[in-house]
Amino acid sequence: MPRTSVVTGAASGIGKATKELLEQRGERVIGVDLHDAEVVADLASAEGRAALVDAVRKVSGGRIDAIYANAGLASAAPPTVAVNFFGAIATLEKLRPLLKGSDAPRAVVVSSMAALMASDEELVGRLTAGDEQAAMARAEVLAKEPTTGGLIYCSTKLALSRWVRRQAATADWAGAGIPLNAVAPGIIATPMTAEMIDTEQERESLLKVVPMPLNGIAEPVVVARLLAWLNSVENTHLCGQIVYVDGGSDVVLRGDSVW
Template identity: 30%
Template sequence: MTEFAGLTAIVTGAASGIGAATATLLRERGARVAGLDLVAQDADLSVVCDVGNSASVDAAVATVAERFGRIDILINNAGIGAVGDVTANTDDEWHHVLNINVVGIARMSRAALPYLLASPSGAIVNTCSIAAPIGLPQRALYSASKGAVASLTLAMAADHVRQGVRVNAVVPGTADTPWVGRLLDAAEDPAAAAAALRGRQPTGRLVTAAEVAHAIAYLASPLASATTGTLLTVDGGMTGIRLPS
């Protein structure tokens, strides 16, 4: 499939996990991909960028536009995690996570929007999480940030639908990513913790980064031109299926 031929996509958080898988898939399907992350990564254009800093974001987007002459797709994937109940995180931790996970999306979208508006295939895809619609234990701060991502996605979709820019979000279940791997490594019993994560998804396994990337590619694709304001779950049935115990 080459439906992205001639289009330029920005992928944030592109150095690993879902971001790396998405960048690879979009390139395979014909896009020119600018990968943004705190470290260099494999992309047509690798740009070091901190989505928590407006000057860094503005400079990165300007670099992409100068290199490729256009920006058609923005994948807002960069994000960080947090563990604990509502008493566990300090004010500074709350501000930091919300700054990256929520305001970071706003910064990137604000900087890229003039270019997206000029594109016949303008699209934004945000990475949300199953932690937004489902109450998960020990994820208060992270869940709050991803709930905000879900709401922001729908508001942005409403704001820009008549301007020709589609805005959607992918909602992954627990995915086999480096962040989840670090959580498991830090658990008292990593094997038991991994079994618990697999067991809470009806498929009995973690979602793969490649599976999430394919969902992102669908939402970003010009072939999905009637899809906007959609929160697409890729969660192994975690949201909609209840199996007998």
């Protein structure tokens, strides 16, 4: 029987590439997005997250094999907090019960190498505490200044990576036989980054901040291939890892550090 996977953010970028790759390999994919998807849901709200679960349960018949929590925003605004962190976690936690009937349940979330960049300690703390209202309020403050607005995205990805590290080995995940991991892409050529890499000068400028010595800026399918392996039946023991698919950014920026 073909595996059934749920991919959020499936209408574009990494999510679209992942959906297409899995379908090429014979999987049944339930795509989720704000438009052009089998399940239309807004992960920025509690109502949208609940609608996601109800729709996936109905479409799948109550059983899935893998979760790809990919949906995300990169704007310097509060909705980035709602989608990148709380939306991603809700996707994983609320869909987890549907994995129980799978012989090889798997889950993966898309973080970012931006987690290595400057972040806002207060926002990360509120995210880690799971206080969405307080986190959104802090993001409102940060968004008011150009110098701090960019910290929102990095903070959500740092908190998300930490959440994976803290949850992966628990009874709910590893204890239930579900490998939970994350990928941390570098610069990927998607609609999200289009304006930042539109010209050669812009690309060179961005690569000075996010160095990618191995083959430079990547296409979405590069990340999709890694995601597909992490959620495949072959992955039986990788647990709680943040796998950097960044052309070497992590190596250049962190050197000897092993995490």
